[in-house]
Amino acid sequence: MQNITKKKTMNSKLYMVSLGPGDVELLTLKALNAFKDCEAICVPTKSENNSFDKSISYKIVSEALELLNIQKTIVPVYSPMHFIEKDWDNEAKIILDSLDKYKKVCFVTLGDAGVYSSIYYLLHRIKEANEEYYLNSEVIAGVTSFSAASAKAKKALCLGDEQLIIKPINPRKNVKTTEILMRPKIGMDTKELGEGDFYTFENLYLSNEIITPSKIDKVTRYMTLFLKFAQRDQG
Template structure:
């Protein structure tokens, strides 16, 4: 009998936003897999430890997942991670792979999930609180009302101009070093005055900027801009 892979969403950073279901799955699994940009870093694991310090008594495997736009390199990292997980699943171990926010939204987990599922293994996704929902709550605003549409845009990629031209509320994610370009586009569109930025929502160093003029090249990758009509 093979083990099961769970993609466990842990929310945007506030440990209190980790769902009870996520806690139960983590506690029940034999192996905890955590994506890390380097050998010493795992933001997701750091957050979970605040709720479940006993997680360190489990077998924890780090999956090297550096940020890169090189498609071939990304595929290699994802395949390597999937192969490592398969090794544990083949030994009938259930594996919980932690992921920030929600696993279905711009998540590294999804790539591994597909590879594992294609290999004939059982997989489950545990939903979590998306960063933009937590950000809107922190700002005290609604994202959409009535018939208003909501658009989620990966701000550091090409094509953001078309997305910003759509009606309704726009949520810009994956910002980081693209902040200056984003500010120029929003200002050109006359949308900058209706934009609010919150970085590291629920994490140490959280900051809310009601004016994008305050944002600079040091803006965190874990930032969300909400543009209201």
């Protein structure tokens, strides 16, 4: 019995799919391929009765499935967005149950998953409940609302020596900061970037991609960026 359970878990796949800001044409090919590959798509809804009447995510997913000419089981995930642990527990449980049942599952989120999305609260719980499901998960990046807004306005988010700030308008507690550090000089010593929860990304998505879960000492390629994550308890 144990073996059967293990085999089922090892073949699982959980895609955390970024949907972009609303236009189906702003979905990535990776997102469409995830929809093709999965058996079920978990779609958040703010409606207690699990209706999708007001759900932008459902609209995008439906349009994508129509475009691909495929049908998938849609699993509603009640997401009241009250920032309560219990709600994330319930949402993670629906995803875990869906993985048990369908094996290959997508969960969708608006914009990009890295920006004010619930997915890392959920992935944290999934990791605690089932390490294999977590290891077999993949986050698919997407177009953020502010990248799309910049394109609509035909105005750059940052030019030359400007920097970009993203702020929560109604923070619940002290605001912590994640820094994105771009455009390094080749040969630079990274001491000047300070210390913290760094990741270094070199040649992302290219054949010679290197991702280092810390700060490299010296920059050797222009296509290098650093993320200095806000200090968090989780995620």
